[in-house]
Amino acid sequence: MASPWSWALLLLLCGTAASVDTWCGKAYRASDPAIDPGGRMAPPNLSPALLLDLRVRPRVQPYLEEDETGIIIIDAPLSYIRGQPYDNILVNQQSSANLKSSSNLSEPPPLTFDVYRSDTGRLITSDVKVAVNSTGTVVGFSMVTFPPSFSPYNISIASSGDGKYMASTQFLRLPDRTDGGSVTKIDSLHGALLVNTTESSWKNSVWKPLFPYSFYLNGNWLIENPNNMATFKNYGYNVLHIVPAGGLGYNFTQLDQWLDEAQRVGLWIMYDMRWTYQNSSLVEWQVNRLKVRQSLLLWYTADEPDGQVDPLDAPKRAYDLIKSLDPYHPISLCLNCENYYFEEYAAGADIILSDVYPIGTNSSWSTTYETACNITYGCCGCDNCVGYNNLSNVPARLDTFREYQTQLGLPQKPLWGAPQAFGNSEFWKQTPTWQEEIVMNMLSINHGAKGIIMWIFPTTPELTNWTSKLAQRLTDSLASFMLVAEMVSGLTVTGAPTVDASAWIHGDWMLLSIVNPSHENAVGPVAL
Template sequence: MKLFGFINFSLLLFVTISLSCTDFQTAKYSAVLKYWCGKPYIPKNQLIKNLNQLKLNINQCNKKTSCLTNKNEPNCTGTLSSETPPTIRLPPTSDPVPLIPNLGNGYTVMFRNQPYLSTDLVGSLLVNLNNTISTISVKALLHDGSEILAITKIKHDGNSIELPFSLTPIKPKLEAHEVKILFYIEDMLAHISYAKLYVLPVGPKTVKIDRLYGGILTSTNETIFPVGPYVDIGGWLEKGNIQTNLQTLKDQNFNIINPDPPYPNISFIHQMFQAADAIGGIYIQFSFRHDYTDIQKVINQVNQFKNYSSLLTWYIADEPDGENWTNRSSAVFEAYDVIKKIDPYHPISLTLNCKYSSAFYADATDILGTDVYPVGVNMLPCTEYCDVCGCDDCIGSVTLDIPKRTQQYIKDLTLIGREFIIKWMALQAFYDQNAWWERAPTSQEFSVMWHISIINGYKCLMFWRFPFFLDHSVIDQIIDLSKEIKELSNYLLFMPQLSPSHIVISPDNDIYVGVWMSKNQNKFLLIVVNGNKKLSVNFRITIKDLICLGLLPGIGRIDNETNIKVSIENGVFEGNLKKYGVGTFIFEKTLINRAYTDCYDIQASRE
């Protein structure tokens, strides 16, 4: 949910829709009852004539939902009516999960670095296996039956597997090739997956997605970790000189912006792109936020702006799952198809707000964004099924709510075979006492959310919204962190992140850890976050992959301290972080005894 300044958020974004629990389809309350993420809620600070009765009805809705999942609960006499949102499934866990078909079946496939061009010679297929079979064979066929990847035996080791293939026999065209991927166990066909393969004629500016490490390859052949704000057009960007304003944002270490509509006119948009092209190094996510339902307008704008070097992504919609929940007829699907036909050379993105909607919108985007705004919210009046408090199914924690949202997304996306979709995060850099958020994050809280997002695999960090109405300490923190990303990009975008199974953390309830290691184990990045907001914590991290490497020197940074000399011995790293403290450490192997390397090789072969 996004808002700004003193505009009443609930009046801007929420409309009444027809999804409802039993007792809400009455004229008496239809003018004031709203829905968000499929749940009824009472808009904050809105005058309601019969507030107590409305709250009673919402509580009754929650009770009936609970009855459906727990028949033995006292006073359960009714069930949900046929008007209950059909996309909500109520399993024994009581989680309101939308119905998601199990299409992935443990096999996830995607092509890396798409779209390919007619000048590219080699492509690569990425495969993830979530089953216990150690050895599987893979073959890939075009829709006409021609083979692009001969049957290849792969060994499941818990990591993504990359299989190169020649692009030369594939005819370039603007539409995607439908590719069938067949999986065999011994000689028996075990599973069939499908993936879209774009091999395009050389044409307009091209932006590619690295679906293995998550980076974006811009039209100027720069691989970036996008960092930047949603920008208020009317309140800031269009005032004064556009190029000067964009340069100001670049000087603050931002390399992407999302200008938030409405745009004043077409001429302004061209000037904005021209200024960004002239500056270089700052890219634009062009938003159809209020216009994606007007398909002709979408077509016209894509045709006008698709050839600018500074265009990074097309942003279809902001939180379409809020009002529309998981409505398959949502206009975002039509907009996605139309944009892809006109301009398959740029990725498409959108941002979701609801915890359980990712699998429904995965086919309407190339990049899946979400926003988690947990600071200054009061979650007490909210439940899983009724009411909205500014952060869907959150608890109001800067450390727990982002991992909670992420784990649900990954779980649902894996079920439908879309685990490789790139995920972007929009962070809270605002407050609005007229809506749900009583205060803004502190500089420490923002840093914690920032680094926990990176640890949870997000490959872009944006924030709502610029110009900032924040304490100077928070603004300085955002600028410093954006600069830090540039320093860490060579690790985050070019090295695999170790899965949690490779890392043992103590204590395991307050410490959050991410490790990125080069394939030859010569260097790695370690990020550690102390999620305890009251106490400093002594931590001990064991990185299984390094147990045989002995002493590995490096330099690191803890909070605002620089050049902290640290070392890791026998795969164990120990240290101390203050409350909400963050440490980033870079290690490089120098002269390691050959015996240690042999030890690692032996251990790896046994695994």
């Protein structure tokens, strides 16, 4: 994360072979000419014929020995981007414009699928009905023929009879842990983290959704007062993410004391390896040292690797190594650039954070380097952002990352927000007000963020006060509701066009979030 005290170091770390300093692949010093950074996701070529984009994925990763039943999710959306030709006459009679809205489609008959174990061809279940142009069809199956293993299993689906439409996926059913360490699952239906609430035994355990809400934390603050760990927890934050100082990053004797105290007060650990993730020996040493901690939630490897122009395969190499050592926890990283080698960098994580800092920065002119900022040149502290203090840049980036995954045909990885909670330095000439901070938080959530880790703590007393108030709600039953409910984002709002609204629906209950991202007051009635 580009902080007031680390930005200068970050600038020294990034550069091209020709010794031109770059950020997101762009030259940014007035002495250097613009270069095309490349790495941009281009708009996909559209198919002239309608396609069925059939996909299958495990609902939960990883499953454990204790799980007697597994669930797969089948998605069958219609697309002009990718998939297999779909020739149902009821659909093809519609116009191309109407096909882009599922509400305008004539309803074709459902498809029927069989589910197989790929390596043996053994039938797992049959006669699975899936509506055309639908997502999220859940199918349960017995785990009895899948013994616990550290190797993934492959399963496939094929349309019954003709096998015309096919898709496959992998899932893990790991042995239960016997070393006292924790397990964090990802629910791919809703993007939630699932944590175990039973400390004494894995058997008959209770898995509950967790909404991570916290800050990146400057460890010096913990040194100032031995009670600061409990103070941090009492503010309502539920994750401890200490930012390593540099080099190896930690005094490990001190770190052990902090992590012991974090477990005592009830904080989950998000362990940061930003300075060492490209050193396989150090990664292995750290993972083996910490993976048995009961409060470990997830790993964090690369911090803005796209901005710093790290080797494209570096995050994935670290990911593969960590998974070989610890398949029980997810891996996260934070991407800073709007459109720079997304596919390559995102391959190194189960969870992608997005840090967009729009407050107090001029997105078109760098006051630090006295240069213009555009898609091929300059560094303004908010890559390819629009406007000044424009809070809508925050959700727009999450939407963009989600769209990239759709275009690439990838299962949607959970996205988290990393809102700005600092200022008055470098590119950022002011700190967010408490209203701006809460809006950035809620806009992220409205656009599907399943966790919030703000940069950086300590922050101002005002932001501490108001994020603490929000933390009390987002880490309790309210968050649990959002993490198990069907989300409806991008609701149409009339009467106040800048207002952003989303809803979560579960059974007979609905939660509605309405946010005004404009600095102008929205006065008068609105309709959803």
